[in-house]
Amino acid sequence: MMAKADARDVVLAPGHTPNDRLFAYRRCVHAWSQKELAVRLAASIRKAGETVGSIDELVRTIGRWENGHSRPGANSQKHLVLVFGVSAAELGLLTPDELRRLPADFVPPPQEGVVTGQLAVNQMESKVQSGNENSAATTRRDEQILSIQSALNSVGLGTGPMLSLDPEDVTTAQVNSRAHLRWYWSWNPQELLDRVLEQLMLGVRMLKPAQVESSGFRGLAASVAHDALTAARLLFFDLGQHARAERCFAIAGAAVDHAMDHTLAVAVYTHQAFVPGFTGDRVRTDWLLERAEACLPRAQPSPLLEAWFRCVAAELYGLTGRTERSIRSVKQAHDALAKQGDDPAWLDWFGHDRYDAFAGNAYLQAGQHELATTHLQRALDALGANAAKQRSVLLFDRALSEVPTDAERAASSAREGCDALIAAPYATALTTRVPGLTAALKGTPFAGELDARLRALPAVTS
Incomplete structure (x- = not known):
């Protein structure tokens, strides 16, 4: 613990919950080790004129925070916020009572002296833009996505009376989400993206004041997650706008947490792994794949879902220089296809033909060109009209x-x-x-x- 700087860490009772948000910001957003975070925290503490203990002790303290054995005291929270440049709520530092006291429309201001996540996103967006998109559309979509994120962050935290959801509204949202999934393969990406973002905003606005225990809450949250995933896929795969896609993947992840749908969570986290995978970021790719794989045992048994996950893992392992692991993953996908189970109706992006596409890519990256050609030709022969x-x-x-x-x-x-x-x-x-x-x-x-x-x-x- 930080000597003299903060002796107010709260030791939590057995049955604690790990602070996944703090871990995610440290390891997956910044790719810092616990020691690297400790060095930055120590520098912030010294800059404030406070006394800090050894780096090794601070590393152990960070481990206790992330594992949920203790919660940072007020002074520790202050320096964590300064170092990461995001709010205490985003870092998972607030108690349930403190979260309930946040205003429903609360959006934390940027921290002075740090490059916030939003600034970094804006800098990335300036480098990757769609060739046929005008600046007005860009601004509108950015505002929509930020508004959706803000509204979703306050779901379940309202101080006023919470409302029950109309079952017909939930059904309508689910029907629209399924339509968007079908139209992904045929509609113009720009036009479909605008429609999906509008539906996504409506869904989050319905979810925001809803009772978490109300009938349909999880169903509506799943619908929101589906739309956010569709938006992210359009932005990432079709339009090449990776920074905006990351924000929509984050929205999908937050919504799937509300939905408590492990099957859908596999789809969200596996898709999200493409973003760091395409840039060669092995650490973050593996973290997202591990998060998806952890959901598989709790998801509904689905041969196609497991096979698709293994196929995506194979492609991303290949892209990050691990061809042997890639080939093993492709073989695991082949074995998964022989299993028994019911596949979710929304899993329309994968089948035996797509397995051959992934297998061909894996063997290509492994330098097994003849085998790659065989699988790729088989995939091409099986392509349907909507592919x-x-x-x-x-x-x-x-x-x-x-x-x-x-x-x-x-x-x-x-x-x-x-x-x-x-x-x-x-x-x-x-x-x-x-x-x-x-x-x-x-x-x-x-x-x-x-x-x-x-x-x-x-x-x-x-």
């Missing part, structure tokens, strides 16, 4: 698997991939597949043609 977005990804992967033995054939696959991308613009194909394919064909007679075709593509991302 146009996946066609370009599969064709580019097939081209990569063909380059080592037949550059001309690879160039032909690349041409098909470009045509598919024109028919169904998809940022993921452009940003995750094309750079590797361009490098692979460099020095061949087909490099110039591919470059010309890529320049002629419609703007998917900036």
Whole structure:
């Protein structure tokens, strides 16, 4: 404990709840070790003219906070807020009584002297924008997402009388959410995103004053989580707006906690793992995958859900340089498909054909090109009419698997991939597949043609 700086840590009784928020901000947002956080806390304490104990003792104290053995005292909370630049509520430092006393519309101001999470998001947003989106739409969507986050943070914390939900309103929200999931494969991403965000705002406004114990609360929370997940998928995979997608994934995670739906939680956390996975952030990728996997035993038994989780893990392990682990995960996915269980109706993005797509990618990253080509061709042959977005990804992967033995054939696959991308613009194909394919064909007679075709593509991302 911090000597003389704060002797008011509260020791919690057995049966404590770990402070997952503090752990998440330390490890997953900043990728700090406990020692790195201790050094920063010590610096903040000294700057305030206060006395601090040893770094090793402070590391042990941080461990007790995160494990729920004790809760930081007032002075410790002050320095944690200063170091992280977010509110005490966001760090999970407040008691239930303190949370209940927060005004329903409370939004903490930015901390002075630190780069807040929102500022960092804005800086990232300026680098990744949709090519056909104007500034007015950008501003409107940012305001919508921030408003949704603010409203969701106050769910269950109102001081006035709480309301019962109208069952018909809950049913309508669920029907709309299911429609959005279906339309993901066919609607224009920009138009669908606007519709989903409007529905998401309505859902959160209904949820905010609702009694947590009221009939339909969890059902409505699940509907909100579905819409937030759909918005995040559109932003991340289709439009390449990763920072906004992160905020919608966070909304989905908060909503799924209210819903207490472990099956849906697997979908949310697994999708969210794509964000750090695509940037090579192994630590945060693994944390999200572990969080999803922890929900699997409590989810409804679903062969497709488990297989999809293993497939995503395989792709992300491959992207972060762990090909052997990737292949093991693909084999686990194959075994999961043979299990018995009932699959959730909303799991429309995965099936045996998509397994072949993931398997082909895993074997491609492992350098097993012939096996990769076999799986990728099988996936292409099985693609349905509503899978146009996946066609370009599969064709580019097939081209990569063909380059080592037949550059001309690879160039032909690349041409098909470009045509598919024109028919169904998809940022993921452009940003995750094309750079590797361009490098692979460099020095061949087909490099110039591919470059010309890529320049002629419609703007998917900036």
